[in-house]
Amino acid sequence: MIRDILVNLAQGVERDAAAEYAASLAVEFGAHLTGLSVAYEIDVPPFYMGALPTDFIDAQVLENQSSAEKAAARLEDIAKSAGVPHQIRTLSASLGVAANSFAHMARLFDLTVVAQPDPDKPGPEEVLAETVLLESGRGVLIVPYIQEKPFSAERAVVAWDGGRASARALAEALPLLHRTKVVEVFRVVSDGADAADEEGQDVARHLARHNLDAQIRRLPVKSGDSISAAILNEVSDQGADLVVMGGYSHSRLREMVLGGVTRDILSSMTVPVLMAH
Structure with a gap:
């Protein structure tokens, strides 16, 4: 709690x-x-x-x-x-x-x-x-600096990549997710990846044991496509009011020099985002 x-x-x-x-x-x-x-x-x-x-x-x-x-x-x-x-x-x-x-x-x-x-x-x-x-x-x-609404988590998108940071963010977010009506586990996968997403199902199983019924959505992307844009588009399409994701899966220096998902989300987010590292 x-x-x-x-x-x-x-x-x-x-x-x-x-x-x-x-x-x-x-x-x-x-x-x-x-x-x-x-x-x-x-x-x-x-x-x-x-x-x-x-x-x-x-x-x-x-x-x-x-x-x-x-x-x-x-x-x-x-x-x-x-x-x-x-x-x-x-x-x-x-x-x-x-x-x-x-x-x-x-x-x-x-x-x-x-x-x-x-x-x-x-x-x-x-x-x-x-x-x-x-x-x-x-x-x-x-x-977001433009945020006007008080806390609401009717719909949450969990951006899951299977990494350590994602796992920490999911664990930290559980009290918030218990206030939601809809939880979507959003998986960005390589174009052509096996359609059987066992890891996504494992996340859903884990959440189910916390009495959370999660939907799984996969989005294949081509090499070079923007993962952050895919996440932000999904949030917009679903009308989500909370995002859960890992932060700085790569080194902060690499993200500063080359760019990265965390920095892109921080600069473009329009709904509250719970991150953990």
């Missing part, structure tokens, strides 16, 4: 979609909600220090502290309106230290919620999401 939820609090936004979604999750599961609000420190290389006026650095520090206080106050309002027990933790640190601290915190929460990076508003979300996904050892629920 989900009894303890952690969410990173967004700054410089009119509304915090991830915090609102996390609060709706807390309502659904009767969980406690903890928000982390970071006052980001100015991380200036020593050789630049002399070039930056002291007044500028001081003003930036005060602005960052003010942003963190506003983010905390916003969660206070959200949690009180939702009627969920909550706590706000604060931290003053550079982005790198904050991301590592957030990942360490997440190890003792049932679920961590973060916002999808907004390409039009560069911020710390991408670093935080990737670090907590890679380092926490727990499931991470990434909420």
